Amino acid sequence: MTPSNGNGFPSNYAAARAAFMTAAAEAGARLYQYVHPSASAPDGGTLSCDVAVLGRADARKAFVAIAGTHGVEGPTGSMAHTALLRSKLPQLASDCRLVLVHAINPYGFACHSRTNENNVDLNRNFVDHSAPHPANVLYAAVHAIVCQSDYSHEQHARQIAALHEWTAEHGADARNQALIAGQYSHPSGKSYGGRRREWSNRVLQQITDEHLRGIEKIAFIDWHTGLGRYGEELLLCFNEPGSPEYRQCEQWWGRDRIGTQEGFDGARRPAYRGLLFHGLQRFVAPAQFAGVAVEFGILSNEAQEGIFMLDHWLRFGDHADVPAAILDDVRRQVREAFTPSDPAWRQSVVVRSHAVMEKALRGLQAW
Numbered sequence: 001m002t003p004s005n006g007n008g009f010p011s012n013y014a015a016a017r018a019a020f021m022t023a024a025a026e027a028g029a030r031l032y033q034y035v036h037p038s039a040s041a042p043d044g045g046t047l048s049c050d051v052a053v054l055g056r057a058d059a060r061k062a063f064v065a066i067a068g069t070h071g072v073e074g075p076t077g078s079m080a081h082t083a084l085l086r087s088k089l090p091q092l093a094s095d096c097r098l099v100l101v102h103a104i105n106p107y108g109f110a111c112h113s114r115t116n117e118n119n120v121d122l123n124r125n126f127v128d129h130s131a132p133h134p135a136n137v138l139y140a141a142v143h144a145i146v147c148q149s150d151y152s153h154e155q156h157a158r159q160i161a162a163l164h165e166w167t168a169e170h171g172a173d174a175r176n177q178a179l180i181a182g183q184y185s186h187p188s189g190k191s192y193g194g195r196r197r198e199w200s201n202r203v204l205q206q207i208t209d210e211h212l213r214g215i216e217k218i219a220f221i222d223w224h225t226g227l228g229r230y231g232e233e234l235l236l237c238f239n240e241p242g243s244p245e246y247r248q249c250e251q252w253w254g255r256d257r258i259g260t261q262e263g264f265d266g267a268r269r270p271a272y273r274g275l276l277f278h279g280l281q282r283f284v285a286p287a288q289f290a291g292v293a294v295e296f297g298i299l300s301n302e303a304q305e306g307i308f309m310l311d312h313w314l315r316f317g318d319h320a321d322v323p324a325a326i327l328d329d330v331r332r333q334v335r336e337a338f339t340p341s342d343p344a345w346r347q348s349v350v351v352r353s354h355a356v357m358e359k360a361l362r363g364l365q366a367w
């Protein structure tokens, strides 16, 4: 098995996992496996969320990073974690611990899909499921456009045109609110947050209990690809603006980067529900928790929605009469969209992801 297909980016989940575990062992990290109790990889292989921990047991600060919240975006975070472990960077201050979480959504990673084994978008699952789930009335209006059971080039072009038309009429704010914010009414739909805590959600709390107990200050990164300029990082901070944690992020990564309004086609940032960021923030309380979701830009937002239509069709569509070559091509399109094979994109992401982590680690030492 080749561990990667260029610039340290793993070509699949099994290769990613192997490279991460090898790098962790060679760095002297302690490794913990959280094996999925029921789901398995398409090839029948084990699905596991793996955690590498470096640093002293009595550390008061921790750098925590998560790869694969959205499974299909997993190779980028995996590459970043493995590269960090291979670098000489973990010269941690004595009061800092490194906690790298690999493939928190292993099913999505292994299947090259955004969502998990229940089609839940893990990054919308951290709501209070004992309360009524938030309504997203706009989503119902676009569900039929983005989720179709048939596929052909013509059909796909019609869906994209229909979404374009809907956006032209209602605006990019409405499109983002409909398709990105999160919805809890359509289990086969886009950005579905689920009706209960998913396995990955519970595992994240277990990881917190086992590896972050007693920690007082946490610098956090959740790796994604999607929003922002091609090959460049876009930092989405979900700390309360003006809070001490938000100000830490400004110090570490720059005020302009943290305060950016980019990434949404000139529209406002959607009112996200159930983010992993906020779930983890609750799990680690009362620790101070400062951090960002790091996005690396790929396609335009509109083109990404086209790819999500394909992701949906692969999961739920009618494939009975579809030639294998077309199925393979659609799968390739989805993978390629979220981890472009373009060497320039990859080189940029290697350099920039390292720089983002370096700033966090330096900032954490001074905090």
Ligand SMILES: [Zn+2]
Pocket (backbone or CB within 6 Å): 070, 073, 223, 224, 225, 226
């Ligand atoms: Zn993502």
